[in-house]
Amino acid sequence: MLLETELRGATAVVCLSNPPVNALSSAMRGAMFDQLSELDSRKDVAGIVVAGSGRCFCGGADIREFDRPARHDEPLVPALINAIERSNKPVIAAIHGVALGGGCELALGCHYRIAAADARLGLPEIKLGLMPGAGGTQRLPRLVGLEAALQMILSGDAVSAARALDLGLVDQVVEADLIDAAVAYAEARAGGGETPRRLSSLDVPPLKDVDSVIEAASARFVARARGLIAPGHCLESIENSLSMPFESALARERELFIECRESEQSKAQRHLFFVEREAAKVPGVSKKTPVVEVRRAAVVGCGTMGVGIAVCFADAGIPVTVHDASKAALDTGFERMRAIYQTAVTKSRLSKREMEARLSHVGRAEDLAALADADIVIEAIVEEMDAKRALFRTLDALCKPETILATNTSSLNVDAIAAATKRPDRVIGTHFFSPAHVMKLMENVRADATSLETIACVMRFSRKLNKVGVLVAVCDGFVGNRMYHNYTRQAAFLLEEGALPQQVDQVIYDFGFPMGPFAVGDLAGLDVSWRIRKRRAATRPSEERYSPIADRLCERGRFGQKSGAGWYRYQPGGRKPEPDPAVDALIVARSEEMGLERRTIDEKEIIERCVYVLINEGARILEEGIVSRPGDIDVIWRHGYGFPVHRGGPMFYADHIGLKKIRDALLCYYQRDGDATLEPAPMIEELVKKNAGFYSR
Ligand code: T1G
Numbered sequence: 225m226l227l228e229t230e231l232r233g234a235t236a237v238v239c240l241s242n243p244p245v246n247a248l249s250s251a252m253r254g255a256m257f258d259q260l261s262e263l264d265s266r267k268d269v270a271g272i273v274v275a276g277s278g279r280c281f282c283g284g285a286d287i288r289e290f291d292r293p294a295r296h297d298e299p300l301v302p303a304l305i306n307a308i309e310r311s312n313k314p315v316i317a318a319i320h321g322v323a324l325g326g327g328c329e330l331a332l333g334c335h336y337r338i339a340a341a342d343a344r345l346g347l348p349e350i351k352l353g354l355m356p357g358a359g360g361t362q363r364l365p366r367l368v369g370l371e372a373a374l375q376m377i378l379s380g381d382a383v384s385a386a387r388a389l390d391l392g393l394v395d396q397v398v399e400a401d402l403i404d405a406a407v408a409y410a411e412a413r414a415g416g417g418e419t420p421r422r423l424s425s426l427d428v429p430p431l432k433d434v435d436s437v438i439e440a441a442s443a444r445f446v447a448r449a450r451g452l453i454a455p456g457h458c459l460e461s462i463e464n465s466l467s468m469p470f471e472s473a474l475a476r477e478r479e480l481f482i483e484c485r486e487s488e489q490s491k492a493q494r495h496l497f498f499v500e501r502e503a504a505k506v507p508g509v510s511k512k513t514p515v516v517e518v519r520r521a522a523v524v525g526c527g528t529m530g531v532g533i534a535v536c537f538a539d540a541g542i543p544v545t546v547h548d549a550s551k552a553a554l555d556t557g558f559e560r561m562r563a564i565y566q567t568a569v570t571k572s573r574l575s576k577r578e579m580e581a582r583l584s585h586v587g588r589a590e591d592l593a594a595l596a597d598a599d600i601v602i603e604a605i606v607e608e609m610d611a612k613r614a615l616f617r618t619l620d621a622l623c624k625p626e627t628i629l630a631t632n633t634s635s636l637n638v639d640a641i642a643a644a645t646k647r648p649d650r651v652i653g654t655h656f657f658s659p660a661h662v663m664k665l666m667e668n669v670r671a672d673a674t675s676l677e678t679i680a681c682v683m684r685f686s687r688k689l690n691k692v693g694v695l696v697a698v699c700d701g702f703v704g705n706r707m708y709h710n711y712t713r714q715a716a717f718l719l720e721e722g723a724l725p726q727q728v729d730q731v732i733y734d735f736g737f738p739m740g741p742f743a744v745g746d747l748a749g750l751d752v753s754w755r756i757r758k759r760r761a762a763t764r765p766s767e768e769r770y771s772p773i774a775d776r777l778c779e780r781g782r783f784g785q786k787s788g789a790g791w792y793r794y795q796p797g798g799r800k801p802e803p804d805p806a807v808d809a810l811i812v813a814r815s816e817e818m819g820l821e822r823r824t825i826d827e828k829e830i831i832e833r834c835v836y837v838l839i840n841e842g843a844r845i846l847e848e849g850i851v852s853r854p855g856d857i858d859v860i861w862r863h864g865y866g867f868p869v870h871r872g873g874p875m876f877y878a879d880h881i882g883l884k885k886i887r888d889a890l891l892c893y894y895q896r897d898g899d900a901t902l903e904p905a906p907m908i909e910e911l912v913k914k915n916a917g918f919y920s921r
């Protein structure tokens with residue numbers, strides 16, 4: 225049953241029942257259309273309440289339907305909503321949980337809206353490369369005004385019930401029984417005999433400085449869209465609400481929506497939406513898997529990562545104790561934590577009270593014994609195996625038997641760390657990405673002995689920390705950094721062969737990354753990767769090509785932004801990369817040292833050498849079973865490295881380009897350069913033979 229209808233006096237309560245989010249599937253639309261038409265004609269019905277069962281009112285159109293052949297046997301979302309609005313009986317939306325996308329538009333088609341105190345309403349379509357396509361760009365400005373509508377639609381961010389009340393988006397917010405309140409509201413409206421308030425018949429509230437409001441929105445959202453079409457389409461449609469008759473503007477909205485829906489950009493963004501949810505599912509872990517509730521946490525190491533991880537727990541409201549043997553390190557770390565929150569308060573992202581509340585969740589300790597009753601302890605100390613093993617041995621003896629011991633190592637072997645304990649089943653890697661309180665990605669590293677219960681606990685609390693957790697297996701660099709290593713190697717080789725940092729970075733930026741590899745290196749600190757390269761030097765195969773340019777920069781104290789110079793130079797206190805002739809000279813000298821005649825390198829080669837080598841390593845990672853799905857790799861690269869959202873991730877992009885093209889390009893470079901990482905992976909060769917892709921194997 226997609227709908228459950230009950231009569232309360234003369235009010236019909238129609239409850240959407242399409243778990244998990246009451247998506248407006250074609251079947252749901254048909255059922256709603258028929259039910260509401262029937263209720264509209266019944267004499268014993270004076271008013272109608274539309275509500276949702278389960279976790280929310282309605283999560284919008286059924287996104288899965290967008291990639292299927294369009295069905296014409298059921299009304300489209302706009303037609304359903306227009307029919308609701310035309311009802312002569314007052315229709316009240318009773319909103320709990322969320323009303324998002326088409327769900328919010330459904331509520332806007334109702335004449336009035338009542339929300340539970342914890343409800344949230346929004347039009348997040350833009351995050352899927354879409355735009356509201358069921359009247360949202362026309363009805364919302366008429367209800368809340370141009371400025372608020374621009375902000376909601378172009379940011380895609382939901383608003384709380386309280387904010388919705390301030391905006392007039394909802395007419396009432398209730399703490400008590402939502403349906404009772406909605407029925408009472410319907411009776412009052414029906415009893416009043418007034419004509420139901422139809423947003424389509426209203427005008428957008430007048431605004432003095434319309435042009436400057438639109439220009440500001442355009443500068444903030446469209447100018448920075450970097451080739452994405454949805455922001456511009458949203459803006460055009462919202463502007464139409466000011467000047468075009470409702471019906472014409474609605475028709476234009478539909479045209480613009482279809483352009484977005486059919487775009488490769490939106491297909492890529494919808495892909496990421498689904499694979500991100502797939503990544504949370506671990507074969508063998510179900511809702512029945514027993515899970516330790518993380519009520520108390522601890523972090524060992526009060527450095528940059530330890531501070532960031534502690535902030536994640538504080539933000540999630542989980543009490544956390546931060547340990548460091550050095551009081552000075554704790555003092556510095558806690559100052560850093562306070563500074564992080566102070567910035568959020570300054571930017572009005574948090575109130576002072578909320579800041580203090582979050583800081584109150586964080587304790588400090590210089591004695592490891594204080595961590596004994598933690599449910600999980602996350603180690604974030606120096607990236608050295610002996611130090612980590614010693615600490616895990618100590619924690620193993622100290623902590624209660626069920627405590628999970630997690631390491632934040634970015635590349636070390638978690639099996640070896642687990643072997644230092646008597647509880648290897650409760651040892652796991654939780655690889656946060658710097659800055660840990662900002663980056664959403666967590667690579668959760670399962671060691672050979674890690675139990676499903678431990679995996680289930682960590683995957684579940686990743687979400688509680690508002691992180692995107694992806695389960696990976698042990699290998700050098702896990703998934704993200706292992707692929708990133710090959711990407712930066714090729715970028716360095718391009719310099720030796722003829723390119724300069726600013727050229728490579730510009731091409732990678734134009735491809736859609738937030739920054740190119742050299743600007744990223746300067747931001748992260750060149751000394752970080754220098755330490756890792758020195759650790760690996762002893763085991764690096766002598767025949768493997770190696771570029772010493774980054775080492776030479778570090779030897780000159782050029783660590784990037786932190787030292788005022790790296791691949792680029794920076795004005796004192798500045799962060800804008802400026803090409804540095806001294807670096808260009810160092811690169812040219814390296815080419816001469818290699819006897820290489822520098823050549824012009826075009827954009828195509830830069831993309832193929834940097835991005836295709838990512839795809840190639842991703843294929844190898846899949847072959848080795850480090851992750852089980854190509855989508856896991858796409859999620860890692862989206863949330864850990866800023867892979868352009870409109871390209872869907874390395875593996876989705878590979879299928880879009882075509883694996884044969886990628887294989888041929890890699891083979892060409894491999895035959896010319898001989899670098900093993902360019903040799904097409906066996907999985908790619910097999911898929912090319914089958915004329916298949918990573919997502920159509
Ligand atoms: N369509 C289809 N499936 C959906 C869905 C949707 N709109 N929303 C969620 N799911 C699935 C999801 O894939 C997962 O499936 C399960 O529901 C639980 O989701 C016409 C054009 C609603 C806040 O962008 O933001 O309306 O993995 O794990 O954390 O103008 O889902 O269980 O098989 O995220 O409780 C606009 C997208 C659509 C909202 C719930 N709507 N969804 O969060 O659960 S376009 C959105 C969400 C549109 C109109 C336009 C969240 C949520 P599975 P979950 P959650």
